[in-house]
Every structure is written in C-alpha cells, then in structure tokens.
Amino acid sequence: MVRGKNLQQRRLKGTGFVTADKATAECPETSASITAADGSTVPVSGVTVVDKTKITLTVAPQVTDPTDPTETATVTAVTGPNTSPPTPANILGNQILCDPNMPDCGGNVISTVDGAPPPVQNVVVGQKIVLNTNTNPNLPITPYKTTWTVDGTRIKNYAPTTASASVTELKGMDLAQPNITFYWVYQNSSIPVTVTYQYCVNIPGVGNQCSPVANATFNVSGPTGFITPTYDPGNWSLNGPIPVCGKKKTIYALYFGSLNVAESTSCQAVASSAGITFTASLSDVPSSGGTNAWVQLISSNTLSAVTPTGKQAISNYGTGLDKSFPYPLPLDDSSGNVVNDVPGSGLNTIYATETKDFSANMYLLWTPQISGSIPVPIGYVSWTISATADQNVGQSPPWAVADGATATATFTVSTDTGAPTHGLPTWKRVVTAASAALPSDVEPDPVQMDGEEENQ
Amino acid sequence: MRKSALYSLVTIFLMQTFTMYSQAPGKPAPGFNLTISEVHPGGMIPNVHTLLVEYTNTSKVDYHPNGCWEFRGMYNMIVLSDGIPAKETDNMRKLRKFRDGANCFEGGGLIAGYLKPGKTSKEYLEVSYYYDMTKPGTYEITVTRETFPWNPEKSVTVKSNTLTIVVPEPGSTEPQ
Numbered sequence: 001m002v003r004g005k006n007l008q009q010r011r012l013k014g015t016g017f018v019t020a021d022k023a024t025a026e027c028p029e030t031s032a033s034i035t036a037a038d039g040s041t042v043p044v045s046g047v048t049v050v051d052k053t054k055i056t057l058t059v060a061p062q063v064t065d066p067t068d069p070t071e072t073a074t075v076t077a078v079t080g081p082n083t084s085p086p087t088p089a090n091i092l093g094n095q096i097l098c099d100p101n102m103p104d105c106g107g108n109v110i111s112t113v114d115g116a117p118p119p120v121q122n123v124v125v126g127q128k129i130v131l132n133t134n135t136n137p138n139l140p141i142t143p144y145k146t147t148w149t150v151d152g153t154r155i156k157n158y159a160p161t162t163a164s165a166s167v168t169e170l171k172g173m174d175l176a177q178p179n180i181t182f183y184w185v186y187q188n189s190s191i192p193v194t195v196t197y198q199y200c201v202n203i204p205g206v207g208n209q210c211s212p213v214a215n216a217t218f219n220v221s222g223p224t225g226f227i228t229p230t231y232d233p234g235n236w237s238l239n240g241p242i243p244v245c246g247k248k249k250t251i252y253a254l255y256f257g258s259l260n261v262a263e264s265t266s267c268q269a270v271a272s273s274a275g276i277t278f279t280a281s282l283s284d285v286p287s288s289g290g291t292n293a294w295v296q297l298i299s300s301n302t303l304s305a306v307t308p309t310g311k312q313a314i315s316n317y318g319t320g321l322d323k324s325f326p327y328p329l330p331l332d333d334s335s336g337n338v339v340n341d342v343p344g345s346g347l348n349t350i351y352a353t354e355t356k357d358f359s360a361n362m363y364l365l366w367t368p369q370i371s372g373s374i375p376v377p378i379g380y381v382s383w384t385i386s387a388t389a390d391q392n393v394g395q396s397p398p399w400a401v402a403d404g405a406t407a408t409a410t411f412t413v414s415t416d417t418g419a420p421t422h423g424l425p426t427w428k429r430v431v432t433a434a435s436a437a438l439p440s441d442v443e444p445d446p447v448q449m450d451g452e453e454e455n456q
Numbered sequence: 457m458r459k460s461a462l463y464s465l466v467t468i469f470l471m472q473t474f475t476m477y478s479q480a481p482g483k484p485a486p487g488f489n490l491t492i493s494e495v496h497p498g499g500m501i502p503n504v505h506t507l508l509v510e511y512t513n514t515s516k517v518d519y520h521p522n523g524c525w526e527f528r529g530m531y532n533m534i535v536l537s538d539g540i541p542a543k544e545t546d547n548m549r550k551l552r553k554f555r556d557g558a559n560c561f562e563g564g565g566l567i568a569g570y571l572k573p574g575k576t577s578k579e580y581l582e583v584s585y586y587y588d589m590t591k592p593g594t595y596e597i598t599v600t601r602e603t604f605p606w607n608p609e610k611s612v613t614v615k616s617n618t619l620t621i622v623v624p625e626p627g628s629t630e631p632q
Contacts, residue, residue: 158499159504160498160499161498161585162582162585163547242561244559245559245606255566257566257568259523259566263520265606266559266560267522267524267560267606268560269522269523269560269566270520271523273568274569291497293497324580324582325582326497328567329579330568330569331519331521331577332575333569334578340567341565341566341567342565342566342567342568343565344561345562346559346562358565367497367499372499372500373499374498374499375497375499431564
C-alpha cells in the first residue's frame with residue numbers, strides 16, 4: 001500500500017473468511033483492519049466479505065510522504081470467535097449439567113441463561129446431587145470468581161456411625177468451585193428450589209466480565225411421617241429376685257416395661273414387655289423407595305438414691321447415642337417401622353429409695369434407595385420418664401414402685417433448626433451398659449454429677 | 457462418588473446355604489443359623505463397615521433373646537486382614553471386658569421382643585467399630601455365636617457365612 005493514494009479499492013485474498021450470511025453469535029462475520037508500520041490505524045470502509053477467500057475494502061491512507069514508495073502497512077482479517085470487547089452473552093460454557101451418574105438427568109444440561117424457565121428436575125431428599133459445569137475449553141483465562149447458590153436446606157455430608165455423627169455444611173469454598181456436590185435434607189416439592197451458577201473472568205484490555213447466570217430448578221420430594229409412641233405411665237415394674245451371674249445373690253430391678261424374671265439373670269436380662277414402643281408411618285414416599293433407621297439420643301439418664309439415714313447419691317449414666325447406630329430392631333419386627341425401649345436399673349439394698357430419671361429423643365431417619373444417598377430426618381419423639389423404687393425397709397414386698405411415676409412423649413416433625421446440624425441428630429459418644437457400668441454394693445457417695453459432654 | 461461406588465464394587469458376598477457349627481457329642485444341636493451381608497445404614501462412609509446379621513430360629517420353640525444390647529446377640533467376630541487377625545479397637549476390648557463382668561442392669565436399657573420358630577430377625581453389627589478396617593487389603597469376616605454363652609459344657613459355636621470386603625489403596629480406581 002502506498003501512502004498518498006487515497007481511497008483505493010483493494011482486494012484481500014486468504015482462506016476461512018466468514019461471510020455475513022454464514023455468521024453466528026459464536027463465529028461472527030470476518031472483520032478487516034489495516035495497521036500502519038508505526039502502529040497507527042489506517043481508516044478503512046466498505047469492508048465486504050465476498051466469500052471465504054476474498055474480502056474487498058476501501059482504504060484511505062494518510063498523506064504524509066507521497067514520494068515514499070517503501071512505506072507499508074499490515075492488513076488484518078479476523079475470522080473466528082468474536083474477540084471484540086466481550087459482552088456477558090458471549091462468555092460461554094456457563095450451563096449446569098447433572099453428573100452422568102445421577103439418575104434421570106445424568107449428563108444433561110439442566111439450566112437456562114436467557115431467562116426462560118429451566119426444565120424442572122425431580123430429585124429426592126438425601127440423594128447425592130452432583131452438578132457440573134461445562135467451562136469453555138477454549139477460554140484462555142481462568143475464572144477469578146465462581147459462584148453457586150443453592151436454595152433450601154442443603155449440606156455437604158452427614159456421616160452417622162456408632163462412634164459419632166456429624167454434619168458437614170456446604171461452605172463458601174464449596175460454592176466457589178466449578179462443580180458442586182451436596183444433599184437436600186428436607187422435601188420441598190411444592191415450591192421448586194433453584195440452583196444458580198455464574199463465573200467471572202478478567203480479560204486483559206477489557207476488564208472483568210461475568211457470564212450470564214445459569215438457572216436450574218428442582219423438585220425435592222421426600223416422605224412425610226409420623227411416629228406414634230405407645231406407652232403408659234403405669235408401665236413401670238419392680239422385678240426380682242433375679243440371680244446375679246457368678247454370685248450367690250439376687251437383686252431387684254426397676255424397669256419401664258417388665259422383665260421375664262423366671263428367665264433372667266443379671267447377664268441375661270429378658271424383657272417381657274416394652275415400656276415404650278415407637279411405630280413409624282410414612283406417606284408420600286418417592287418411587288425410589290427407601291429404608292428407615294432409628295437413632296435414640298439420651299439427654300438424661302440418672303439414678304438418684306437415698307439411704308435409710310438420709311444420705312444421697314446420684315449416678316449419671318451419661319448422654320449420647322443409645323446402644324448403637326442404627327438403634328436395634330426388635331426381634332419380632334424387622335420391618336424397620338417399629339422399635340422399643342425398656343430403660344431401667346438394678347437396685348442396691350443399701351438404699352431406702354432409688355429414683356430413675358430418663359429422657360431421650362427417638363429419631364426416625366430415612367435413606368432413599370439411590371446410590372450414594374445419606375439418611376435424612378423425618379421426625380422424633382421427645383420422651384421423659386421418672387419413677388421411684390421404695391425398698392419398704394422391714395416390710396413386704398422388699399421393693400415396690402412408689403406413687404408418682406410419670407411418663408410423657410411428644411412427636412415433632414424434623415425441621416431445619418439452623419446451623420450446624422440443621423435438625424439432624426449428632427453425637428460424639430455412645431452410651432451402653434458397658435460404658436455406663438457402676439460399681440455395686442458400695443457406700444453411697446455425696447451427690448455428684450459427671451461432667452458429660454453435651455450432644456450437639 | 458467414585459470412592460463410594462468402589463466400595464460397592466469390591467464388596468463380595470459369599471453366601472452359604474447351610475449352617476456351620478461345631479457339633480460335639482452330647483451337646484444340643486443349635487436352634488438357629490446366621491447369615492451376614494454388608495449394609496450401609498448411614499450411607500457410604502469410608503472405613504465404616506456394617507453387617508446385617510440375620511438370625512433364623514430353626515427350632516420349634518420361641519426364642520427369647522437377651523434384652524441387654526451387649527449380650528443380645530452375644531456375637532463374636534472373626535476378622536482376618538489379608539489372612540491375619542485384624543487389630544481390635546478399644547471398643548472391642550471394652551466389650552470383652554464388660555462381657556466378662558456382666559451386669560445388664562447397670563444403666564442400660566433393654567430391648568423387648570422374641571422370635572417365633574421359622575422367623576428371621578435382623579440386627580446391625582458395625583464390625584469396623586470393633587476392628588480396625590482402615591488398612592487397605594482383603595478382609596474376611598465371620599460372625600459366630602454360642603448356643604449357650606454361659607454354659608460352655610453345653611454350648612455349640614454357630615458360624616455365619618464368610619463375607620469378603622476389599623479395602624482399596626487410597627486413590628486407586630480398581631479393586632485390589
């Protein structure tokens with residue numbers, strides 16, 4: 001190109017040019033520009049992409065040195081992804097995909113970015129939700145910010161074992177990753193919950209640009225349920241005499257429920273009736289099906305004693321998970337819909353009276369039969385019992401249940417009680433007869449309470 | 457996800473269709489048999505292995521179990537790690553100590569219920585609570601139970617099927 005010759009028609013030859021009728025949002029029409037050797041821009045007009053090998057345009061070089069035949073300029077034709085200052089709509093790869101292993105929606109794009117309603121996904125409480133994003137592989141810039149929002153009560157994990165159970169919350173760091181894994185705890189199918197995703201990049205020479213927000217919508221279904229506690233405050237019983245294993249002696253025992261005294265020993269305690277029975281009834285169970293698991297957390301378990309001379313002693317058996325996870329099923333009903341409990345204690349003849357106080361929450365958990373799922377809470381029964389055994393010193397019978405025995409039980413639907421547990425039962429220790437063993441036939445100690453660790 | 461799936465893949469159930477027990481002359485034949493399998497009542501949790509113990513009453517009389525949780529099953533576990541007895545946890549040592557000085561009436565609640573002839577009960581036994589199963593390798597687990605735990609002269613040992621669980625090396629994608 002020679003300066004001083006204004007308004008020349010020029011023809012560019014090359015390959016891969018994109019004409020106007022073939023242009024798309026992702027691959028716009030080829031543009032052309034001319035840059036002089038000194039870096040200045042040479043005005044051009046009438047750029048026309050004739051076909052994929054030919055562009056015509058009109059140039060108007062500056063008249064600086066009409067006699068210099070060696071002055072040159074660079075002609076640039078740009079074809080391919082739009083490199084003009086990006087607008088949010090042009091940042092790609094921002095859709096939400098279900099992980100390939102998720103049932104029903106596996107691998108599918110489930111979001112929209114244009115404001116159109118996304119297709120509603122049907123999932124279940126406790127189901128492992130794994131969402132991925134299809135970050136544009138051609139994007140040469142790493143997003144400086146990634147943002148997920150997830151409505152509803154959602155957690156990163158819940159891991160109940162006999163030793164302990166804890167809830168791992170979904171934290172800000174988890175919400176800033178390209179992919180996300182979480183569980184919904186409570187059903188919310190009547191009001192679909194929303195998940196959004198957006199990333200932002202810094203483009204040199206342009207600045208910070210954020211993608212459009214990708215929206216996905218879920219119906220989170222799950223069962224509703226009720227636990228019926230069956231009990232009677234008069235279910236307390238005084239049982240004995242019961243042989244002590246390996247010793248030529250017998251003991252009496254106070255129980256909520258009753259023992260089969262004829263078949264029982266101190267190491268072979270056979271309960272003939274439960275003090276309290278919990279029966280679950282579920283409705284709106286998702287088609288995936290699921291299984292029940294029961295958890296009982298003891299909040300108080302003491303035996304307070306008074307000697308004939310008025311001295312007092314108290315034994316605290318501790319708080320935490322009762323027996324095991326899951327709570328054991330009765331042998332005559334392995335459906336998982338029924339459990340029972342027969343709390344009580346052996347009695348020591350050195351005391352005139354002994355009072356058993358026990359309170360606990362019996363939880364019903366439900367786990368969908370979908371791989372990778374966790375248990376979620378349905379509801380729980382808070383129950384409290386108390387009774388006093390009177391030795392009737394010098395009278396008969398040797399022990400009897402004193403007047404005033406009580407028992408109460410109330411069902412509550414599980415709800416999100418806030419961080420950190422969100423209504424899920426958690427514990428740090430298990431309470432068993434082994435962990436609660438007391439010395440027997442000892443002089444009463446002054447009143448004292450063990451410093452047990454509280455449940456969360 | 458991958459790890460969870462892997463645990464599922466590497467769990468092999470070896471079911472046996474007959475009851476195994478050591479019959480001795482003069483001792484009553486067992487009135488039950490045992491079958492074990494692995495279940496995940498708490499979800500797929502690394503290093504946590506729970507057995508479902510199915511006890512079938514093969515006798516002609518009702519079975520009234522010990523309502524005391526520690527003795528209810530009076531199960532014992534044989535856990536081999538690559539052929540060698542696995543390391544016990546403190547929980548197993550505590551359980552054994554408690555069983556030796558048994559007293560069910562010291563603060564623990566009982567469970568009511570009995571099993572009719574021909575019926576099967578289901579009980580959970582978190583074997584990894586009692587034995588260390590964190591080390592990668594092949595674990596062979598058998599549950600046993602005495603017919604008369606408190607009377608060795610009459611008692612017969614009943615064994616379940618043997619369950620094999622492979623714990624993979626961390627980060628591995630294939631069963632060992």
